[in-house]
Amino acid sequence: MGKVLVTGVTGNLGRIVLEKLLHKVPASNVKVLVRDAEKGEAFKQLGVEVAIGSYDDKASLVAAFQNTDKLYFVSGNDVANRGKQHENVVNAAIEAKVGHVVYTSFQRKNETATSPIHFVAVTHLLTERLLRESGLKYTILKHGIYAEMIPLFIGDRPLETGVMFLPAGDGKTSYLLRSELAAAGVAVLTEEGHENHSYELTGSEAISYEDLAAKISAITGKQISYVSPTPEVFAAELTNAGVPAEYIGLFTGFAVAAKEGEFTNISSDLERLTGKKADSVDTYLKQVYGAK
Ligand SMILES: NC(=O)c1ccc[n+]([C@@H]2O[C@H](COP(=O)([O-])OP(=O)(O)OC[C@H]3O[C@@H](n4cnc5c(N)ncnc54)[C@H](OP(=O)(O)O)[C@@H]3O)[C@@H](O)[C@H]2O)c1
Numbered sequence: 001m002g003k004v005l006v007t008g009v010t011g012n013l014g015r016i017v018l019e020k021l022l023h024k025v026p027a028s029n030v031k032v033l034v035r036d037a038e039k040g041e042a043f044k045q046l047g048v049e050v051a052i053g054s055y056d057d058k059a060s061l062v063a064a065f066q067n068t069d070k071l072y073f074v075s076g077n078d079v080a081n082r083g084k085q086h087e088n089v090v091n092a093a094i095e096a097k098v099g100h101v102v103y104t105s106f107q108r109k110n111e112t113a114t115s116p117i118h119f120v121a122v123t124h125l126l127t128e129r130l131l132r133e134s135g136l137k138y139t140i141l142k143h144g145i146y147a148e149m150i151p152l153f154i155g156d157r158p159l160e161t162g163v164m165f166l167p168a169g170d171g172k173t174s175y176l177l178r179s180e181l182a183a184a185g186v187a188v189l190t191e192e193g194h195e196n197h198s199y200e201l202t203g204s205e206a207i208s209y210e211d212l213a214a215k216i217s218a219i220t221g222k223q224i225s226y227v228s229p230t231p232e233v234f235a236a237e238l239t240n241a242g243v244p245a246e247y248i249g250l251f252t253g254f255a256v257a258a259k260e261g262e263f264t265n266i267s268s269d270l271e272r273l274t275g276k277k278a279d280s281v282d283t284y285l286k287q288v289y290g291a292k
Contacts, residue, residue: 144176
């Protein structure tokens with residue numbers, strides 16, 4: 001029998017997937033892919049096999065993917081360059097005859113170049129197409145926005161100034177935690193019947209930034225209001241504050257996408273896979289903002 005291979009285990013999501021997987025599958029049946037041998041050492045202590053390989057190097061992936069029944073493929077974080085990387089992963093999976101590829105894609109409605117997050121979307125859409133055309137068995141996990149992105153999107157300023165400033169209008173997002181997404185991924189990896197399916201993994205309610213401001217106000221006891229500037233005013237403010245252009249593009253893109261309703265879907269797929277709704281965003285907000 002082949003192994004279950006998890007990529008991205010040195011990152012936030014893959015680490016949790018591995019942790020949850022090891023509750024269900026013996027370590028001797030699990031393999032991880034890391035691109036830095038030094039980082040791989042820690043995983044050897046868990047009893048899993050450590051394969052060294054990079055999405056940039058197809059040959060390393062073909063070697064790493066040998067004897068793999070299921071591959072949990074974490075999308076790369078080098079958004080500008082991951083098209084070729086993901087192509088390498090899919091081609092290596094074909095060459096190594098991987099049994100089933102589970103890919104972490106993204107939640108969306110607008111798949112055209114008019115999407116404010118097209119710069120992120122384009123490589124996910126490419127990868128989904130490559131998988132569908134590959135002849136491999138695949139599962140596409142359309143991940144909603146991580147609740148853990150909230151502190152990044154709103155920054156520390158609301159707690160200092162009492163104003164949350166983001167060009168998202170009254171757009172809503174159905175956030176969920178990485179751990180909830182990881183639980184769904186592990187269900188797909190350890191159960192039968194998910195081949196060639198796509199799942200929409202979302203939170204169980206969609207909330208606006210106004211709602212978020214109210215929640216954080218209640219937690220902190222400090223009145224926080226929400227202001228939605230135009231994307232241009234937002235970009236100018238962040239530029240003045242010294243935020244790098246790359247981040248301004250990212251924050252603006254996701255805020256405007258939220259405004260356009262890209263992330264409002266609420267699906268029962270997570271509950272069907274894990275037996276549990278995504279219901280931990282409030283708990284997470286209390287953890288993050290409760291002590292401040
Ligand atoms: N849904 C959302 O809200 C959301 C938010 C942010 C990101 N994402 C996407 O979800 C993915 C997982 O999120 P995360 O928070 O776990 O990201 P993360 O902490 O940045 O982890 C990314 C992982 O991918 C690995 N990786 C990157 N490039 C690689 C390459 N060329 N070859 C092999 N491994 C490579 C990294 O390895 P190293 O340790 O070697 O760098 C790391 O283990 C991200 O990469 C991104 O595509 C989704």
